[in-house]
Amino acid sequence: MNEVIKKRQPIYLDNHATTPTDPRVVEAMLPYFTEKFGNPHSGSHYYGWEAAEAVEVARAQVAAAIGAAPEEIYFTSGATEANNLALKGVTRFYRDKKNHIITCVSEHPCILDSALDLESEGTDFTYLTVGSDGLIDINDLKAAITEDTLLVSIMTVQNEIGTIQPMAEIGALCHEHKVYLHTDAAQALGKIPLDVKAMNIDLMSLTGHKAYGPMGCGALYVTNKPKARLKPLFSGGGQEKGIRPGTLPAPLCVGLGKACELAQAEVVQESEVLRGMRDGLLSALTDALSGLHINGGMDARVAGNLNISVENVNAESLMAALPDLAFSTGSACSSASAVSSYVLNAIGLPGELAESSLRIGLGRFTTAEEVDYAAMRLIEEINNIRENRQVLSGDAAE
Numbered sequence: 325m326n327e328v329i330k331k332r333q334p335i336y337l338d339n340h341a342t343t344p345t346d347p348r349v350v351e352a353m354l355p356y357f358t359e360k361f362g363n364p365h366s367g368s369h370y371y372g373w374e375a376a377e378a379v380e381v382a383r384a385q386v387a388a389a390i391g392a393a394p395e396e397i398y399f400t401s402g403a404t405e406a407n408n409l410a411l412k413g414v415t416r417f418y419r420d421k422k423n424h425i426i427t428c429v430s431e432h433p434c435i436l437d438s439a440l441d442l443e444s445e446g447t448d449f450t451y452l453t454v455g456s457d458g459l460i461d462i463n464d465l466k467a468a469i470t471e472d473t474l475l476v477s478i479m480t481v482q483n484e485i486g487t488i489q490p491m492a493e494i495g496a497l498c499h500e501h502k503v504y505l506h507t508d509a510a511q512a513l514g515k516i517p518l519d520v521k522a523m524n525i526d527l528m529s530l531t532g533h534k535a536y537g538p539m540g541c542g543a544l545y546v547t548n549k550p551k552a553r554l555k556p557l558f559s560g561g562g563q564e565k566g567i568r569p570g571t572l573p574a575p576l577c578v579g580l581g582k583a584c585e586l587a588q589a590e591v592v593q594e595s596e597v598l599r600g601m602r603d604g605l606l607s608a609l610t611d612a613l614s615g616l617h618i619n620g621g622m623d624a625r626v627a628g629n630l631n632i633s634v635e636n637v638n639a640e641s642l643m644a645a646l647p648d649l650a651f652s653t654g655s656a657c658s659s660a661s662a663v664s665s666y667v668l669n670a671i672g673l674p675g676e677l678a679e680s681s682l683r684i685g686l687g688r689f690t691t692a693e694e695v696d697y698a699a700m701r702l703i704e705e706i707n708n709i710r711e712n713r714q715v716l717s718g719d720a721a722e
Contacts, residue, residue, distance in 0.1 A: 335694045337651040339628060339687030340483055340511060345579070346536035346688070352582040353538065356575035364574045365563060375574040382581025389584035390509075390528060391519035392545050398564045399572055399580075402542035403510035404434040405557075406529035407477075409544055409568065410506045411438045413554030414475050414527070415447055422474035424448045428460055430670045431479055432508055448472070456671050457621030458487035466497055475504045480518075481511040484667045484683055485620030486629025488516060495524020504552055510534050510542075514587030515595065515626040520545055526552050530584075532576070536688055537583030541576035544568070598686050599627035601695045605684070606630060608699040613706055619668055619681060628686040633677040637709050642682070645705040649698055652683045
């Protein structure tokens, strides 16, 4: 019997929702839970110095992974907090000078919800649309920028369809008009090379658990040249230069740093492997199935992402028929909603196809055998659902 079939747990194909923590990351973190347990803000004894040193090493690792300076990195609880801090912090600091923000209809919910909060405070927003490939039109961005525009926020890699926005071009346009550029790069870390200077990015949000690091720890990059200023979301003890007060979780910071170090070292090779497996899976499905649609463009797309819709197959029914595979039907961050994915609606996908969408996320620990097995099972159950649907339609006609 196939070794994969023997496994009790389903094959994990949802690496955009979260990734397993890399054992090398766990190994780096473990001493800081037990032996090196000091508070990194305790500056009067060895235990605090030891933890503080580890946090600063981690800060340098995060910075190196994105081409930043260590002093430009602020630890947060994750990308959601970093996104809130970037949008609200910058807007509230500069509101008396400029009060217009540009973002995109396919951003993560925490960006769109932050925009609603800021709109209720009187900030003006422009929401750019995307094409069928999931990308914004640079000319639309150029037309939207006014003398009152303070900030543009565009995510580097879309979390559902995996499309990669042309950040360097977006950033060059922003800087030409003296506008700050923020990007949610939670889905980009470890999937594409990142360089905030080359990409003209002023603020970047990161999280550990999308890149084989720990849940509960992320970072916000804030440029020093020219310096971007923020109002903090919280009040507290002044940690992180007062930008993000609160005791830093040294073990999680260490884990994020190690995850960033691995991402920087392995991104190119890992992407090649994932692209080969992803394209092999797509080829197997398209060869065996009719009525299969790829959602978003394939040219500018991260290697491990595949988002497809299958005609005449409800995604929820397919998931129920495949307990041996773990994948999603859309954004894991908004999966409690019964409505179709707003991202798929934004790229022009009809409601029926949006409801038949599957998001498959391959990752560092996905094997070729698992991908082959997943292709076989998807083809098998899609055909079964279609056959049963035809039988039911025939009975109804009689």
